Amino acid sequence: MTDPFVLFSEWYEQAERAAVMDPNIVAVATASKHGRPSVRMMIYRGIREGGFSFFTNYESRKGRELADNAFAAIVFYWPHLGKQVRIEGEVQRLSTNESDAYFQQRPFLSQITAAASPQSRVMPDERDFLARIAELERVSGGVIVRPSYWGGFKLMPSLFEFWTHRDNRRHERSR
Numbered sequence: 001m002t003d004p005f006v007l008f009s010e011w012y013e014q015a016e017r018a019a020v021m022d023p024n025i026v027a028v029a030t031a032s033k034h035g036r037p038s039v040r041m042m043i044y045r046g047i048r049e050g051g052f053s054f055f056t057n058y059e060s061r062k063g064r065e066l067a068d069n070a071f072a073a074i075v076f077y078w079p080h081l082g083k084q085v086r087i088e089g090e091v092q093r094l095s096t097n098e099s100d101a102y103f104q105q106r107p108f109l110s111q112i113t114a115a116a117s118p119q120s121r122v123m124p125d126e127r128d129f130l131a132r133i134a135e136l137e138r139v140s141g142g143v144i145v146r147p148s149y150w151g152g153f154k155l156m157p158s159l160f161e162f163w164t165h166r167d168n169r170r171h172e173r174s175r
Contacts, residue, residue, distance in 0.1 A: 003046070004157065004162075006149050006162035007076055007160075007162060008085055008087075008162075010162065011078075011085060011162070012076070012077075014078075014081055014083075015036070015076075015078040015081060015083070015085065017068060017082055018078075018081060020080040021078075021079075022043075022070070024043050024044045024045070025041055025042075025043060025056070025079060026041070026042055026043070026044045026075060026076050027039050027040070027041055027042075027074065027077070028041075028042045028054060028072060028073075028074050028076070029039060029072060029073045029075075030061075030062050030065040030066055030072045030073070030091075031065060031069050031072075032068060032069065032071070032108070033065075033068035033069050035069075036142070037066060038061060038062065041050065042054045042056070042073040043150070044074070044076070045102065048094055048098055048152065048154055049094055049095065049098060049154050050093055050156065051089075051091075051092065051133075051153075051154025051155050051156045051157070052074060052154065052155045052157070053094060053098075053152050053153065053154045053155075053157075054074075054152065054153055055099070055102060055103075055151065055152045055153070056065060056150070056151075056152075056153070057100065057114070057117065057149055057150050058093075058149050058150065058151060059149045060066065066091050066153060068130075070090050070091050070092070071088070071089070071090055071091065072088070072091045072155055073086060073087065073088040074086070074087050074155055079090045079102070082164060082165030083162075083163065083164055083165070084146045084162075084163040085160065085161070085162055085163070086160070086161040086163070087157050087159065087160055087161075088157070088158060088159040089155050089156045089157045089158040089159065090155075090156050091108070091153050091154065091155050091156070092153065092154055093151060093152065093153055093155060094152035094153060094154050095156075098109065099150075099151030099152045100146050101148060102152060103146035103150070103151075104146075108142065109142040110139070111146075112133055112136045112137060112144055113133065114147065114150050115136055115144055115147050115150070116129060116132040116133045116136055116145075117129070119149075151161060159175065160175065161173060161174070161175050162175075
């Protein structure tokens with residue numbers, strides 16, 4: 001089989017060229033320290049520091065689960081191509097420099113939201129959240145520093161599975 005990073009890159013480029021949908025939307029599955037699974041859709045942000053990267057609030061449910069159980073799986077599904085890539089492995093935090101660099105590339109209002117959001121936690125009153133956003137906009141001077149509780153992760157692959165749709169459920173699957 002071809003190097004899985006090379007094959008992934010080829011399929012990803014196909015998905016970008018035939019972009020019926022955003023090829024960066026992935027399902028990320030984590031599990032608690034007790035093995036209870038959780039999955040959510042996220043945005044893939046490229047291969048960084050040797051792993052498949054995504055960014056989030058470290059205090060979110062996924063951040064807490066990854067702190068307790070540093071293994072995850074991601075799935076890319078491109079139905080218009082009839083292709084899926086599933087990747088499993090250990091997850092590590094990206095370096096502070098990598099997280100800072102990505103945070104500074106984000107739109108200003110997205111930076112503010114990341115700084116203000118109590119992600120995955122109950123928000124008793126949305127007005128408090130909106131007031132926090134307004135206050136950050138007012139005092140920031142147009143510059144938001146990446147909060148210490150927000151940053152990137154990289155999934156270091158230990159398993160790749162490439163799936164191709166075939167008629168009559170005779171799909172091709174390569175690991």
